[in-house]
Each structure stands twice: as C-alpha cells, then as structure tokens.
Amino acid sequence: xxxxxxxxxxxxxxxxxxxxxxxxxxxxxxxxxxxxxxxxxxxxxxxxxxxxxxxxxxxxxxxxxxxxxxxxxxxxxxxxxxxxxxxxxxxxxxxxxxxxxxxxxxxxxxxxxxxxxxxxxxxxxxxxxxxxxxxxxxxxxxxxxxxxxxxxxxxxxxxxx
Amino acid sequence: xxxxxxxxxxxxxxxxxxxxxxxxxxxxxxxxxxxxxxxxxxxxxxxxxxxxxxxxxxxxxxxxxxxxxxxxxxxxxxxxxxxxxxxxxxxxxxxxxxxxxxxxxxxxxxxxxxxxxxxxxxxxxxxxxxxxxxxxxxxxxxxxxxxxxxxxxxxxxxxxxxxxxxxxxxxxxxxx
Numbered sequence: 001x002x003x004x005x006x007x008x009x010x011x012x013x014x015x016x017x018x019x020x021x022x023x024x025x026x027x028x029x030x031x032x033x034x035x036x037x038x039x040x041x042x043x044x045x046x047x048x049x050x051x052x053x054x055x056x057x058x059x060x061x062x063x064x065x066x067x068x069x070x071x072x073x074x075x076x077x078x079x080x081x082x083x084x085x086x087x088x089x090x091x092x093x094x095x096x097x098x099x100x101x102x103x104x105x106x107x108x109x110x111x112x113x114x115x116x117x118x119x120x121x122x123x124x125x126x127x128x129x130x131x132x133x134x135x136x137x138x139x140x141x142x143x144x145x146x147x148x149x150x151x152x153x154x155x156x157x158x159x160x161x
Numbered sequence: 162x163x164x165x166x167x168x169x170x171x172x173x174x175x176x177x178x179x180x181x182x183x184x185x186x187x188x189x190x191x192x193x194x195x196x197x198x199x200x201x202x203x204x205x206x207x208x209x210x211x212x213x214x215x216x217x218x219x220x221x222x223x224x225x226x227x228x229x230x231x232x233x234x235x236x237x238x239x240x241x242x243x244x245x246x247x248x249x250x251x252x253x254x255x256x257x258x259x260x261x262x263x264x265x266x267x268x269x270x271x272x273x274x275x276x277x278x279x280x281x282x283x284x285x286x287x288x289x290x291x292x293x294x295x296x297x298x299x300x301x302x303x304x305x306x307x308x309x310x311x312x313x314x315x316x317x318x319x320x321x322x323x324x325x326x327x328x329x330x331x332x333x334x335x336x337x
Contacts, residue, residue, distance in 0.1 A: 037208035048199035060182030077170035
C-alpha cells in the first residue's frame with residue numbers, strides 16, 4: 001500500500017487531478033465575477049467590503065495554484081495553497097451546514113447546487129481532495145513532468161522530466 | 162528551512178494570483194468594482210459593474226407604494242420567479258413570466274399585454290436580481306413603462322397582503 005501511495009506516478013496522478021480540478025473550477029467564476037460575488041454573499045460569512053475583492057481574486061488563486069500543479073512549477077508551495085483553500089472550503093461548508101443556511105456553493109457551476117442535502121457530499125469530496133493534496137505535499141521522491149527542479153539543486157527540468 | 166522556502170514561494174504565487182486577478186478584472190468587460198452593494202437595507206444586493214442589471218431609477222422601494230399601484234389596478238404585476246415558486250403563492254393577479262424561460266414565454270405575453278401598459282416586475286426580494294433582469298428583457302422587446310418592486314413576494318406576504326396560490330384564484334393569468 002505504502003509503495004503504491006509513494007509511487008511517483010501516484011504523485012503525478014494526484015497532482016494533475018488537483019491541478020485540473022482547480023483550473024476547471026476557477027474558469028466559470030472568472031467569467032462571471034458578479035455572479036460569484038453573489039454566491040460569496042450567500043455564504044453569509046464575509047464582511048460586505050470584502051465580498052467583491054474575494055470574488056475578484058480567489059478564482060485567480062485557484063487558477064494559479066492549479067496551473068502550477070499541472071505544470072509542476074513549485075509543486076509543494078502550490079499544494080500548500082490548494083490545501084489551505086480546501087480547508088477554507090471545508091470550514092465554510094461546515095459552518096453553513098451547522099447553521100442550516102441554504103446556499104449555492106458555486107463550486108463547479110452556478111445555480112442548482114443550493115440544496116443543503118448536497119453539502120455532506122461536497123464535504124466528503126473536499127476531504128478526499130485534501131488527502132490527495134497531502135500526498136503531493138509530502139511526496140519525497142523525484143517528481144515526474146515538472147518544470148522546476150525539485151530534489152537537489154542541480155536537477156534540471158530536462159532531467160526531472 | 163524547506164518549509165520556510167515553501168511558504169515564501171506560496172506567498173509569491175498568492176501575490177501573483179491576486180495581482181493577475183485585479184489586472185484581469187480591470188480590463189474584463191465582466192469586471193466588477195472593488196466594492197459592491199451588499200446591504201439589503203439599501204436596496205437590491207449586487208456586485209455592480211457594467212454588466213450589472215440593477216437600475217435604482219426604476220425601483221419601487223416600499224411595499225405601500227406597490228400596494229397603492231396594485232389598488233389603482235392600472236399596472237400588470239409580473240412574477241419573475243420559477244413556476245413552482247409562483248404556484249406556492251404570488252401577488253394576486255400577477256402574471257408568471259419566469260426570467261429563465263423568457264424566450265419561450267414572451268410571445269404569449271407580448272400578444273396579451275400592450276407595450277405601452279404599465280408593468281411591475283418582482284422576484285424574491287432584495288437578495289435577488291431577477292426582477293431587474295426581467296425588466297431589462299421586457300424593455301428590450303419594446304415595453305416602455307417597466308418598474309421593479311424590490312421587496313418582491315416576501316415583502317408583500319410579510320405585510321399581510323393577499324397571496325393566492327396557483328389553481329385557486331388566478332391560475333389562468335399565468336402565461337403558458
């Protein structure tokens with residue numbers, strides 16, 4: 001089990017899964033920030049002055065971290081950001097599940113996902129992503145398909161590939 | 162040491178992302194201002210910006226004003242919410258024209274209600290923009306006197322005004 005989990009291909013699979021997920025989920029928010037701002041308002045957790053700024057910047061944090069994971073640019077720092085975002089999402093979902101606030105998570109698409117019954121599924125999904133992120137973060141072997149050198153300073157991109 | 166480097170790099174990635182977001186938002190046609198209107202006491206909540214639909218100039222901002230228009234009987238009230246919400250209760254005599262089914266339903270509406278008539282749209286109150294969206298769409302097809310009752314159905318119901326449900330009093334008014 002440990003051998004499978006620590007295999008470089010496993011790292012690559014998890015990293016690409018997280019990278020693709022975060023890039024994909026950022027795009028509809030970037031295309032319609034006003035709609036995403038409305039969803040952030042619906043979370044009922046953030047001060048009014050922060051809502052537009054969150055809607056403008058957070059999707060780009062998702063996009064940047066996701067793209068960095070995909071391309072293998074600073075994968076560990078990118079995984080740190082992704083893990084922090086996932087913890088934030090889990091916190092937001094949990095608080096609103098406990099409070100019973102009905103809201104649209106806006107995770108992958110707008111609308112339709114506003115039902116409280118879907119929140120446990122979202123929570124479970126985010127926790128699985130979090131575990132995949134931990135593997136990427138803690139992986140100590142040589143990473144495949146990375147643009148930045150990872151183990152040892154002299155490892156060039158070509159060697160790493 | 163490695164953690165310190167990682168954190169520094171994560172900070173650099175974050176800074177780059179935030180700058181990219183601000184820059185993209187500044188040039189994007191869908192861009193929004195840094196601060197929106199998120200106080201329901203002030204009106205319909207919205208992010209603002211060029212692409213926004215909220216037009217304060219056409220708003221009816223109190224329930225009593227809406228009631229006065231209703232009593233005068235000259236205006237057609239149009240419900241922008243989905244059909245099932247309309248069926249659960251609506252302003253008496255209101256016509257159901259869900260904003261998401263606009264293209265499908267507007268021909269029938271257009272035949273029944275003259276372009277110069279007074280129209281009042283509404284949705285679920287100050288956290289929804291659908292009343293404004295519908296007002297804009299109605300103007301685009303030629304309606305000249307469209308206003309938006311921003312407290313919508315919840316405001317009307319809370320004030321204790323009558324709220325028929327579909328199938329009882331005025332289901333025939335819904336555009337099919």
